[in-house]
Amino acid sequence: MDAAHLQELVELEEHHWWHVAKRRLASGLLRRYAPPPGLLIEGGVGSCRNLIEFRRLGYEVAGLDVMPEAVGLAHERGLDGVRQHDLCDPWPFEANQARAVVLLDVIEHVPEPVAALRNAHEVLAPGGAAVVTVPAYQWLFGEWDRTLGHHRRYTGHMLRAQSEEAGLHVRLLKHWNAFTLPAAVAVRGIQRLRRNSGGAAFPRVSRWTNRMLLRCAGVEQWLIDRGPVPCGLSLVGVLQK
Numbered sequence: 001m002d003a004a005h006l007q008e009l010v011e012l013e014e015h016h017w018w019h020v021a022k023r024r025l026a027s028g029l030l031r032r033y034a035p036p037p038g039l040l041i042e043g044g045v046g047s048c049r050n051l052i053e054f055r056r057l058g059y060e061v062a063g064l065d066v067m068p069e070a071v072g073l074a075h076e077r078g079l080d081g082v083r084q085h086d087l088c089d090p091w092p093f094e095a096n097q098a099r100a101v102v103l104l105d106v107i108e109h110v111p112e113p114v115a116a117l118r119n120a121h122e123v124l125a126p127g128g129a130a131v132v133t134v135p136a137y138q139w140l141f142g143e144w145d146r147t148l149g150h151h152r153r154y155t156g157h158m159l160r161a162q163s164e165e166a167g168l169h170v171r172l173l174k175h176w177n178a179f180t181l182p183a184a185v186a187v188r189g190i191q192r193l194r195r196n197s198g199g200a201a202f203p204r205v206s207r208w209t210n211r212m213l214l215r216c217a218g219v220e221q222w223l224i225d226r227g228p229v230p231c232g233l234s235l236v237g238v239l240q241k
Contacts, residue, residue: 038099
């Protein structure tokens with residue numbers, strides 16, 4: 001992630017439906033599989049809005065990010081437990097210390113995702129869980145992904161295989177964000193035909209559209225809690241030690 005995209009996240013993560021829905025999804029899974037209190041470590045903190053929410057839920061929070069700008073922003077927002085660190089290197093925490101780890105749209109950015117997941121396994125306490133989201137479908141990989149620094153998009157089989165190689169047990173693995181998949185496929189197809197990526201700016205929406213998409217995400221989260229979701233632009237996993 002570059003500094004310009006970090007600034008965009010600061011502006012968007014408070015209200016934009018995508019970020020709010022993902023935060024609600026992660027919070028619900030954390031309460032279900034690794035409820036507070038305890039230490040929660042987020043890898044790739046971005047604007048730190050998620051960590052602020054997780055602290056509100058009752059966790060002691062810490063974080064790691066490779067960007068000094070993200071670490072500086074975290075400290076400005078009162079999150080002194082955030083450090084600059086490469087997720088593929090051993091994490092600067094004691095083994096078996098964390099109740100939860102959160103990696104939201106992060107491991108697609110790292111060259112060695114199994115190493116990052118293995119480090120998460122190392123710091124998790126027995127019974128602790130990692131909540132992970134990744135973009136789905138390698139066939140959608142395009143200039144958008146390259147601009148954002150993605151190394152890959154995921155299938156469920158790939159995320160499961162990497163998790164198990166890292167020693168983590170997959171408790172839940174499902175698609176989410178199914179309701180925007182048709183639009184994403186159409187946009188990627190048009191961009192490829194025109195050989196125009198359109199950049200990697202996050203799409204802005206009206207307040208009415210934002211509310212509507214949040215409601216759709218709420219319905220989908222209800223479905224995720226009760227059964228399989230057959231497709232979706234992203235994958236979400238709960239990986240347990």
